[in-house]
Amino acid sequence: MSKVYVSHNNIMSSLGFSSDAVVKHIHNEVSGLQHINDNSILPEPFYTSLISTEDLNSTFNFLNPKGDYTRLEQMMISSLSPVIEASNIGLNERVGLIVSTTKGNVDALDENNPFHKDRAYLSQLGYQIKEFFSFKNDAIIVSNACVSGILAVAIAKRYIQQGIYDHVFITSGDVITEFILSGFNSFQALSQEPCRPYDKNRTGINIGEVAASVLVTKDSNNLADEAVTVLGEGSCNDANHISGPSRTGEGLYRSMQSAFHQAGISSDAVDYISAHGTATLFNDEMEAIAFNRMQLNHVPLNSLKGYFGHSLGASGLVETIVGMHSLKNNTLYKSLGFETLGVTQPINVITKTTTQPLQTFLKTASGFGGCNTAILFQKTN
Secondary structure (H helix, E strand, O other), X not given: OOOOEEEEEEEEEOOEOOHHHHHHHHHOOOOOXXXXXXXXXXXXXXXXXXXXXXXXXXXXXOOOOOOOOOHHHHHHHHHHHHHHHHHOOXXXXXXXXXXXXXXXXXXXXXXXXXXXXHHHOHHHHHHHHHHHHOOOOXXXXXXXXXXXXXXXXXXXXXXXXXXXXXXXXXXXXXXXXXXXXXXXXXXXXXXXXXXOOOEOOOOOEOEEOEEEEEEEEOOOOOOOOOOEEEEEEEEEEOOOOOOOOOOOOHHHHHHHHHHHHHHOOOHHHOOEEEOOOOOOHHHHHHHHHHHHXXXXXXXEEEOOHHHHOEOHHHHHHHHHHHHHXXXXXXXXXXXXXXXXXXXXXXXXXXXXXXXXXXOEEEXXXXXXXXXXXXXXXXXXX
C-alpha cells in the first residue's frame, strides 16, 4: 500500500482564521468560549464559541462569490480555499472532495431563514461546495454524528489506497443553531460554565462553531511542514444506544485495535493522544476504560473542547490539525479545564503545556449512535 499523508490545512474558529493563529492561542491557553445569556435562544445561560459574522463575511466576500451562500457554506468555502491554493493541485478527475458534517444546513429549516428548505439536504451542501471550486467529481458526504471529521480522513485514505483518487480535499463544519442547542439541552447536557473534560467537577458540554479543511494525498512532494503520515485507522459502531456509548468502551477499543493492527505498532510507540473528551460523565468514563484496555493509560492525553467547545462533525478534523501542529512544534498542549481526575480508570491528562520530542499521535472520536473512529499519525519531517 502506498503511503498517505495529511498535509495542507486550515482552521476557522473563534480563536482565529488560520491553523497557525488557532494553535498560537491554544499554546497560550486562550479559550474561544464565551458566555451567552439570551432567553430568545435558551432559557438558561450557556457557553459556546462562535465565528465572528463580520469577519466571516469579509473573508468570504474576498473570494468574489457569484451567488448566495448559507453561513455554513461560507465557513467551509472560506476554510477550504487557502488549502486548495497552498496545495497547487489542479482539480482534475483524480481529485476528490469530501464534505463532513453532523447537521449541515439545518438552519435552512428555520421559519425565518431566507434559503429554500431543500438547502437542508446534505447533497445540496456538497453541490454548493463542489460548484464553487469547480471540482470535477461530486462531493462525497460524510455525516456520522461527531466522528464525521476524523472518519473523513480515514475514508480519504481508503479512496487513495484503492486507486480511485490521488488527492482528496476535506472540508468539515457545523453551525450553532437554536435547534442544535435545544437538542443538547433536552439531554440536560449543556454546561452553564466552561467545560472540564475528565474533571470530577465537570458539569457537561459546550457546543462550538468551527470549520476546518485539509488535503489528504499520496504525493510526498510539496507537503506542509506539519504534514503527517496516516499509519492506520479503524472505525467501529458499538450499537449500544442512540446517545449513550458502550459502558465497556467496546466500539472505541475495537476501532483502536484496528488502527494499531494496520499500523503495525504497539501502544508504547504513541507519544500523545488527542481524545474526544466531551466533559460528559458517560463519554469521559468510556474513553478512560477503552484507553486502559489498550494499555494507553500512561500516554499524555488532552481534550481540546475547552478551547472550541464541542464542534460536532468538525471536531475530529480540527483536533487532528492541532495534533499535526503538536508534532511539528514538539509540544503537548494543556487540556483546558482539567484539575482533578473524574474517571474511575487512570489516564494521563496533560495539565501544563510542555515541550518534548513527539513523533506519533493517536486521534480518537466517538459519537451518538455508538460510532467510534481512531487514526494513528506519524510526523513526516
